[in-house]
Structure formats: C-alpha cells, structure tokens
Amino acid sequence: MRIQYRAVGRDVGRILQIVASMLLVSILIAVVYGEFYAVPAFAASALIVAGLGIGLARAFRSAPEIGKLEAMVTAATAWGAVGLFGGLPFVLVAWTIAADPYPAWANTPQLTETVATFRHPVNAVFESVSGFTSTGLTMATVEEDLPSSLQWWRSFTEWIGGVGVIVLTVAILARPGSGSLTLYQSEARSEKIHPSIVSTVTEIWKIYLGITIAGIALFFAVGMPLWDAINHAMTGISTGGFSVHADSIGHYGSPLIEYAVIPLMVAGSIAFPIHYLLLKGEIRNFYADIQTRWIFIWFSAGSIGLTALLWVSDQYATVEETFRIALFQFVSATSNAGFGTTTLGSGTEQVWTAGPILLLCVGMLTGAAAGSTVGGLKLIRVLILLKGTVWQIRSVFVPDSAVRHLHLGDRTLGQTQVEREFTEAAVVFVLWILFLMLGIAVFLWTLSSAYPLEYVIFEVMSAQSTVGLDTGITGPDMPMAAKIILLFNMWVGRLEIIPVAVLLGAILQRIDLYT
Numbered sequence: 001m002r003i004q005y006r007a008v009g010r011d012v013g014r015i016l017q018i019v020a021s022m023l024l025v026s027i028l029i030a031v032v033y034g035e036f037y038a039v040p041a042f043a044a045s046a047l048i049v050a051g052l053g054i055g056l057a058r059a060f061r062s063a064p065e066i067g068k069l070e071a072m073v074t075a076a077t078a079w080g081a082v083g084l085f086g087g088l089p090f091v092l093v094a095w096t097i098a099a100d101p102y103p104a105w106a107n108t109p110q111l112t113e114t115v116a117t118f119r120h121p122v123n124a125v126f127e128s129v130s131g132f133t134s135t136g137l138t139m140a141t142v143e144e145d146l147p148s149s150l151q152w153w154r155s156f157t158e159w160i161g162g163v164g165v166i167v168l169t170v171a172i173l174a175r176p177g178s179g180s181l182t183l184y185q186s187e188a189r190s191e192k193i194h195p196s197i198v199s200t201v202t203e204i205w206k207i208y209l210g211i212t213i214a215g216i217a218l219f220f221a222v223g224m225p226l227w228d229a230i231n232h233a234m235t236g237i238s239t240g241g242f243s244v245h246a247d248s249i250g251h252y253g254s255p256l257i258e259y260a261v262i263p264l265m266v267a268g269s270i271a272f273p274i275h276y277l278l279l280k281g282e283i284r285n286f287y288a289d290i291q292t293r294w295i296f297i298w299f300s301a302g303s304i305g306l307t308a309l310l311w312v313s314d315q316y317a318t319v320e321e322t323f324r325i326a327l328f329q330f331v332s333a334t335s336n337a338g339f340g341t342t343t344l345g346s347g348t349e350q351v352w353t354a355g356p357i358l359l360l361c362v363g364m365l366t367g368a369a370a371g372s373t374v375g376g377l378k379l380i381r382v383l384i385l386l387k388g389t390v391w392q393i394r395s396v397f398v399p400d401s402a403v404r405h406l407h408l409g410d411r412t413l414g415q416t417q418v419e420r421e422f423t424e425a426a427v428v429f430v431l432w433i434l435f436l437m438l439g440i441a442v443f444l445w446t447l448s449s450a451y452p453l454e455y456v457i458f459e460v461m462s463a464q465s466t467v468g469l470d471t472g473i474t475g476p477d478m479p480m481a482a483k484i485i486l487l488f489n490m491w492v493g494r495l496e497i498i499p500v501a502v503l504l505g506a507i508l509q510r511i512d513l514y515t
Contacts, residue, residue, distance in 0.1 A: 003506055006063035008074045013056025015078045019085060020050035022156060026089070030149040037100075037108040038149045041092035049085045069502065076495055076503035079132065083491065086128030089153050090118040114145040117476040122483055129487050131157030133494035134373060136241030136338035136468020137486065139476045143246050148227070154242045155231040161494075162238025162268070162373035163208055193276050204272045207279065211237050215264045222260040224252070232339075236261060239268040239373045241338025241468035248340040249328075258328050258341050265337040269295050271371030290409030291369040294379050302334060302363050303327040309356045329469075334363035336374040338468025344458075345471030348450040357454045357471070364465040375466030375493050377432060381425040383408065388422035431497045435489065436464055442485040447473070460486070464493035 023046035030038040066074065094115050100108045118124045123139040130137045131154050138154075140146055146154075193200045215233030220226055228244055235242045245251035249261055267275070274292050277285045287293050306326035316322045325342050332339045344352045344360075367376020391406050398404065406413045413421065439460035447456065455471040462469050463486045474486065492500050 003073055004064055004066065004070050006060040007066045007070050008077060009056045010060035010063045011066065011070075011074045012078050012081055013053045013058075013060070015074075016049050016053030016081060016085065017057065019082050020046045020053055022160060023049060023089065026149060026153050026156060029152040030147075033148040034107050035147050035149050037096055037102050037106040038089075038093050038147055041096050042089055042149065042153075044092060045085070045088035048088060052085075072499040072502040073506055076491075076499040079491060079495055082132050083129035083487075084125055086132055086157055087121065087124035087126075090124035090127055090150065091121055093147065093150055094118040094124070109147070112142070112145040114140050114142045115147070115150075117141070118150075120476075122480065123476055126483055126487055127154065128157060129490050130468070131240070131242065132161035133466050133490045134158045134161045134238045134240035134336075134375070135463060135466040135490045135494075136235070137463055137470060137474045137490070138242065138468075141246070141475060143242075143244055146244075151231060151244050155234045155240075155244075158238045158240030158242050159212070159234040162240055163204060193273050203276060207272055207275045208237065211264070211267050211275070215267075218260055218264070219257070222256050223254060224257060232261070233264065236264040236337060236339065237268045237373065239265065239335050239337040239375075239466075241332070241340075243339065250341040255324055258324060261339060262328060262331055265331050265335040265339070266295070266299070268337060268373045269335040269368030271369040273371060274369070288410070290383065291371075291379050294383065295368050298363075298366065298368075298379065299331050299334060302330040302359065306330045306356055306359055309359065310352075313353055313356070315352070315356075329360065330363055333360040333467055333469055334366065334376075335368055336364065336376055336465055336467045338462070340469060343472075344469065345452070345455050345473075347455075347472035348448065348452075349472075350452055350455075352471075354452070354454040357458050360469070361454075361458055361461045364461050364467050364469075367465060375464075377425075377429060378496075381428060384421050384425045385429060388418060388425070391418060392422070428497050431501060432464070435492050435497065436460060439464065439485050439489045442481055443473075446479040446481045460489060463489040466490060466493045 023042050027039055027042045027046075030036070030042060094111075094117075096102075097108055097111045097115055098119060102108055117139050118127065126137075126139050129135075136158070140154075143151065193203045212233050215237055216226075216229045219229035219232055224232065231242070231244050232249070234240075241248070243249070243251070249258055252258075270292055271289075274285050274289050285292060286296075303323075303326050306329065307323045310316060310322050310326055311319070316325060328339075328341050329344075331337070344357065365376055366382050367378050368374045370378040370380045387406060387408060391404075395404065404415055406418045440457055443451075443456045443460060451473060455473060458469075458471050459473045461467075463474075473482075
C-alpha cells in the first residue's frame with residue numbers, strides 16, 4: 001500500500017505548531033523569574049518551529065485524510081521531530097549564557113558545568129526526547145544549576161508528553177472529518193470516554209489538569225516549596241520523573257513527602273476512562289477493572305518482594321526505612337515515574353545488588369495500565385500473554401470441535417479474538433525484547449567492562465520503558481553511541497514499537513531496500 005506522504009507532512013506540521021505554542025508559553029516563565037537573557041532563545045525556538053510547522057501544514061493542506069498506515073508514520077515522525085526541535089531552547093540558552101551578549105538587566109548568570117553540557121546539540125536533543133517521551137533520564141548533572149526557565153521547559157515537555165502531543169493536537173486543532181480517531185489511535189491509545197474522539201481527549205485533559213492541581217496542593221501541604229511542588233506534580237502525574245533537584249525526591253529527606261508522592265505516581269498508572277468513572281462516583285472500578293485491580297496487586301507484591309530482598313542484604317537500618325524505600329522505588333519503576341529517594345548504583349561501583357535491580361527491571365518491563373501515562377508493555381498485554389499461553393497449552397487437551405472462550409476481566413473472548421489479541425501482544429513483546437537486546441549490545445560494546453551487567457540491562461530498560469531511574473551510567477560523559485541508542489530506545493518505547501517498525505519499513509521501501 002502506498003503511503004500518502006503529503007498527509008503525513010500536513011499533520012506533522014500541525015503537531016509542530018503545538019510545540020511552538022509551548023515555547024511561547026515558556027517565555028512567560030523566563031519573564032516571571034527575571035531570566036530575560038532566556039527570552040530571545042525561547043522566542044527564536046518558537047519562530048523556527050512555528051515557521052516549519054505552518055509551512056508544512058499550508059504546503060500540504062489539500063492532502064487527503066489519513067489512514068491507519070499514514071497515522072503510524074505520522075506518530076513516529078512527529079515524536080522524532082518534537083524531540084529534535086524541543087532541544088533548541090537548551091542549546092540556545094546554554095550558548096547565550098556562554099556568550100553573555102546582553103547588558104546587566106538581562107540577569108545573565110555564570111555558565112555552570114550543568115548548563116555548559118547543553119551546548120552540545122546531542123545532549124540537548126537527549127534532554128528533549130527524554131522529556132517528551134516522559135522518560136526522565138537526564139544529561140543535567142546538577143538540576144539546581146539549571147535556570148528556572150529550563151527547569152520549567154523540562155517539566156512542561158514531560159507533562160505534555162505524558163498524555164501525548166498528538167492527543168493535545170487532536171484536542172485543539174481537530175475538526176470533523178479530520179481523521180482524528182486514526183491519529184489518536186496511532187499514539188498507542190484506543191480508550192474512549194465519549195463517542196466523539198475530540199470530546200474524549202478534552203475530557204482526558206480536564207482529568208489530567210485536575211489531578212495535576214491536586215498534586216501541587218498535596219505536595220505544597222506536606223512541605224515542598226511551591227516551585228518544586230509545581231514541577232514535581234507535572235512530572236509525577238505524567239510518570240516522567242524529571243526533578244528540580246539532583247537527588248530527586250530524596251533531596252528533601254522527608255518520609256512524609258515520599259509517602260505523599262506515591263499516590264500521584266499510582267494515579268498516573270490508572271487509565272483515564274477509569275479516572276472518569278471514579279470521579280463520577282463509580283468507586284467499584286478500583287477492583288472491578290482488571291487493569292486497576294492488578295496495578296494494586298502488582299505494586300503490593302513487588303514492594304513486599306523488594307523489601308525482603310533489601311532487608312536480607314542489610315541495605316538499610318530499619319524495617320520502616322527498608323519498606324518505604326522499597327515501596328517508593330518499586331512504584332516509581334513500575335509506574336515508570338522515575339522519581340528516586342535513594343542511590344541505586346554509582347556507575348562502576350555497585351550499591352544495590354543484582355536481585356533488587358532485576359526485580360525493578362521486571363516492574364519497568366510490565367508497566368501499568370494501558371490508557372494511562374505509563375510506558376512498558378502494559379499490564380493488559382502481560383495478562384493476555386500469560387492467560388493466552390495457558391489457553392493455548394490447554395487447547396491440546398480438548399477436541400478440535402470444542403467451543404472455547406477466554407475470560408479477561410469482564411470480557412469473554414472467542415477463539416478468533418483470543419488468537420488475534422495474543423498474536424498482537426506476542427509481536428509487541430518479541431519486538432520489545434529485540435530492541436532491548438540491541439540497546440544492551442551497544443552498551444556492552446561502548447562502555448567499560450567494569451559496569452555490572454545488571455546495571456547495563458537496567459539502564460537500557462529504563463530508557464525503553466520510559467522510566468528515568470538510573471544506576472549512575474547515563475550522563476554527559478557517556479560515549480556518543482550509547483547516547484544515540486538510548487535516544488532510539490526512548491523513542492521506540494514511547495510509541496510501543498509498532499509505529500516505529502512501520503516507519504522503518506516505509507523508509508526501506510522508499511529506497512527500494514524492502515518490498
């Protein structure tokens with residue numbers, strides 16, 4: 001089937017216009033915090049992105065409506081483009097501070113090592129891709145040294161990326177007959193709250209904003225400064241994990257704050273249609289919905305298991321501290337939030353042993369609910385794979401003429417539907433593991449052999465599951481090949497494999513390397 005590239009260009013242009021609007025909004029933050037030297041950098045970034053976006057949208061405005069194939073290519077291309085252009089403020093602000101071309105009233109600060117890191121375009125793009133994919137891995141060594149405008153931009157990219165730039169585009173720019181549903185589904189979403197897809201995404205944004213505001217109020221109430229509360233609420237509900245402190249949530253040394261962050265990470269793990277039903281008073285969905293039920297089961301079982309492993313290794317002083325750290329880290333990993341309260345590893349120096357690290361890897365792999373802001377495989381796919389495998393094995397022991405069904409929550413699946421959903425989940429799982437192995441192979445090739453193997457696996461898994469926890473490997477001193485492969489893993493993980501595979505297939509077909 002031939003791809004309508006004009007339609008792809010038009011919709012990518014529309015999505016870039018949304019990113020330009022985000023950049024314009026961020027100018028206000030620079031002004032409020034007196035960082036006038038950053039205003040031209042954000043303004044120039046907005047003009048560049050808006051110019052390209054408007055140019056593409058107008059050049060291809062007569063393109064036909066998109067189909068599923070074009071939507072997949074659009075999703076993969078758009079997520080790559082927003083990550084690339086989202087790095088502009090980091091580069092321009094860093095070079096502005098280095099050059100210091102403005103008078104004293106612009107309040108240009110001294111160039112710190114952390115900001116200087118972003119003079120390199122790859123580091124800037126890495127930070128942007130990590131933000132928009134709501135991953136949270138960072139090139140910033142000391143987040144406190146970043147200007148407030150860049151701290152905001154990091155949090156803003158994660159907040160938008162948590163729900164998705166395509167979802168925002170559908171909410172703002174969609175029109176009847178614009179292929180909104182197809183574009184919406186290309187971002188690995190199928191849930192609908194209302195019959196109209198535009199009404200659905202509008203409702204999602206209302207819920208998302210409401211939970212964010214509630215998170216800000218909660219964090220402020222338990223002792224976070226207001227600026228910290230705003231940023232952490234944005235990156236918490238988006239399950240992104242960027243922080244304004246190098247030690248993340250551990251910076252505060254407050255068990256109360258740590259316990260307060262957990263409910264927001266859990267909220268980010270629950271599908272938006274379930275949030276909608278809960279807000280309408282249908283509380284039974286906490287246990288009636290299969291994904292939500294398994295979120296609490298998995299979070300509880302994983303936290304208890306991690307507590308036992310850490311206690312046996314005599315990692316922390318008290319049972320309460322061990323449980324609190326285990327609960328926080330397992331929820332953070334499995335919700336893909338990426339906040340931290342303790343050091344997991346220090347590069348070549350081992351802190352956590354292989355057992356706890358690999359248990360967190362399992363949590364990162366599964367993720368939480370489909371239809372939420374998390375990455376990973378999603379619990380529903382894991383359940384389909386497990387139940388489907390048992391179903392397939394049992395089929396050997398029943399006659400071919402038997403009529404068989406599979407119960408999955410409140411759904412009853414016939415044989416054809418089971419085979420279709422099982423095949424889809426299996427394909428995603430196999431491709432997921434292949435891309436993960438590719439990342440691990442590049443890491444083993446480029447990094448020193450002194451890094452523990454479990455730390456290497458953890459780092460790549462954290463990128464591909466869009467988590468953001470690290471063991472001290474990710475940073476500006478990484479080899480270039482390692483940075484590039486993590487960029488790829490974050491991009492693949494956010495799009496859940498298939499759109500990227502479709503785009504790569506389209507490229508190979510275009511250059512006559514694939515038929």
